[in-house]
Amino acid sequence: MEFEIEKVLPNGLGRVGTIKTAHGEIKTPAFMAVGTNGYVRFIAPAELRDLGAQAMLSNGYHLRRKAPEIAETGGLAEWSGWHGPTITDSGGFQVMSLGSGLGKVVSMEKERHVTNTAHKERLAHVSEDGVSFIDPFDGQPDFIGPEESMQIQCQIGADIHMAFDELTSLADTYEYNIEAVERTERWAERSLREHIKYRDDLGYRQNLYGVLQGGRWEDLRRQTAQHLGAMQVDGVEFDGFGLGGAFLKEDLGEILRWCNEELPMNKPRHLLGLSHPDDILIGAEMGADTFDCVAPMREARHGKIYTRTGNINLRKYSDAGEPLDHDCDCATCQAGWTRGSLRALWRSGDMEKKAKYYNLASIHNLRFIVRLTEEIREAMLGGYFEDYKHNFLAKYYATS
């Protein structure tokens, strides 16, 4: 995999580049649509291409039982029908979402009182070897460690894989984060060692990103960035890096700066799991190249429609005749769907109509975020990123 940097921001961190994978190029900064199970919910591959998505992120954890079948068809790109660049998560997020964060919302709001789920109630438990968990779908016990995750991901065969990591929650202490980040580094080395055994098995080169944790502590973040940035197994390094963790909004930029000041400049960085415009803007500014997140699609399904002047709740009747967003080039808006017409589909009891709504709304929100990254790229290349960011945020957050 090659990564070419075309331009760097004056701050020395943010940049414009191109990631070249076996299944195509990704012009960065870029947002990757999340298709956890190998498809983006309610969006067909062709629609995904049409709205400008350049890559799709799936999850090794969710696809683990299908991995052999996916390998047989030649890998995720073929199996999914997407055919473009793909990336898989290791299952590390589920360590938290089924473990300490079970039943909780992953929030970036400071005011929210955060507590960890009691140990005995968790579906996932961390040990040095890996993570034992109860599959929430069938109740069966299972286990994934770095080796298992790599074996699964190499069978799925995405262009980019994530090292198996432990995501801590906002409620975890400094002491626990030391433990977790050190374990994540040991897992990273085991991941790399296992990955290089299988990375060419499907006939094209699969790549591995090391994932940085360390919570909100500068020493942990800088150290792990140095460690992972320099890590080698048999002379092989990571192909890029995942920037992971649960963040408070106000800390995000600073944490990314700590990480990216230490990481090698010439390798791509993926900011895991964030997509609200302010997060993408600060992420790109601080040197993240790619992003993924479920929010655009999930929030669309839940009736939140993104617009340039702030998000709207589709439940409201008052603006039924309005387009979703006056300034949107997505297929849904271009087809002339109004807020009222979409609302009628959404609120109808008819499953087919609801599915149509989920499709139209997901396309709109996803296009909104993809377009944001396209515009960030243009703004960086054009030398007006600061102005673009300021103007975008001023309009977008004016009402909230």
Place this chain on the structure above:
RNA sequence: GCUGGAAUCGUCUAGUGGCAAUGACAAGAGACUGUAAAUCUCUCGGCUUCGGCCUUCGUAGGUUCGAGUCCUACUUCCAGCA
């Protein structure tokens, strides 16, 4: 006209002596960030100094410490018989 049955929050509905009164839908507000999420939370008679207060179950009386619940009359609706 007779005989049954029924009238409860926008709608449907629970309730047969302690009730501002069940549930669902609708409505309103909020949440959601590497998807246990086509989900979840809150409000939903009025007022409130959040302790309560007031007005409510077709209408009007009555029995009772207490009535949406029991009794009487009336009104309307439904069914059957004329």
